[in-house]
Amino acid sequence: MPKTAAKPKGQKAAKRPTGKPSKYTPEIARIICEQLSEGIPLRQICRENPGFPAWRTVYDWMAKDDAAAAAGGGVGLSASIARARDIGYDAIAEECLYIADTQTMTERVTEAENPATGALVRSVVRSDDVNARRLQVETRLKLLAKFHPTKYGDKLGLHGVDGAAPILTADARSEALFDLIRNMEMTKRVG
Numbered sequence: 562m563p564k565t566a567a568k569p570k571g572q573k574a575a576k577r578p579t580g581k582p583s584k585y586t587p588e589i590a591r592i593i594c595e596q597l598s599e600g601i602p603l604r605q606i607c608r609e610n611p612g613f614p615a616w617r618t619v620y621d622w623m624a625k626d627d628a629a630a631a632a633g634g635g636v637g638l639s640a641s642i643a644r645a646r647d648i649g650y651d652a653i654a655e656e657c658l659y660i661a662d663t664q665t666m667t668e669r670v671t672e673a674e675n676p677a678t679g680a681l682v683r684s685v686v687r688s689d690d691v692n693a694r695r696l697q698v699e700t701r702l703k704l705l706a707k708f709h710p711t712k713y714g715d716k717l718g719l720h721g722v723d724g725a726a727p728i729l730t731a732d733a734r735s736e737a738l739f740d741l742i743r744n745m746e747m748t749k750r751v752g
């Protein structure tokens with residue numbers, strides 16, 4: 562290991578910069594929360610707004626701000642962003658309804674040679690692009706189910722009534738299932 566030269570007493574070692582300094586401002590945090598509440602993803606917000614940090618930096622801000630908020634008893638950046646995202650999920654759901662209700666007209670142009678005359682025949686078909694709209698809606702709904710499964714997911718639960726005995730489930734015996742199938746087969750043959 563190479564040795565470094567001894568520093569004279571009273572002189573501090575110069576700090577080397579570790580990266581681009583953070584530009585956290587409450588105004589940037591407010592704009593991020595505002596755009597998140599409109600359903601715009603964080604990465605897109607950071608990418609499209611000049612002077613905004615990388616999305617990873619926003620997560621660093623959230624961690625630092627939450628520690629400061631916990632010490633001071635206030636609301637941290639994470640809570641503000643979580644609230645904005647919840648509002649944004651509703652905006653995305655409303656956008657699904659808009660996409661489903663709004664026609665998207667497309668043109669499909671085909672060219673073919675007329676065998677009788679040899680002339681080039683061009684046909685234009687205008688129609689509503691239902692499949693594109695369906696894809697847009699389904700993609701948003703699937704993302705919503707991943708982002709907020711309790712609100713937008715399709716999972717069904719089996720719950721009992723509070724204070725009542727729990728709902729018990731038991732595995733059906735395989736023999737009973739085979740007997741049932743055998744009886745169905747016999748009924749089908751007889752009938």
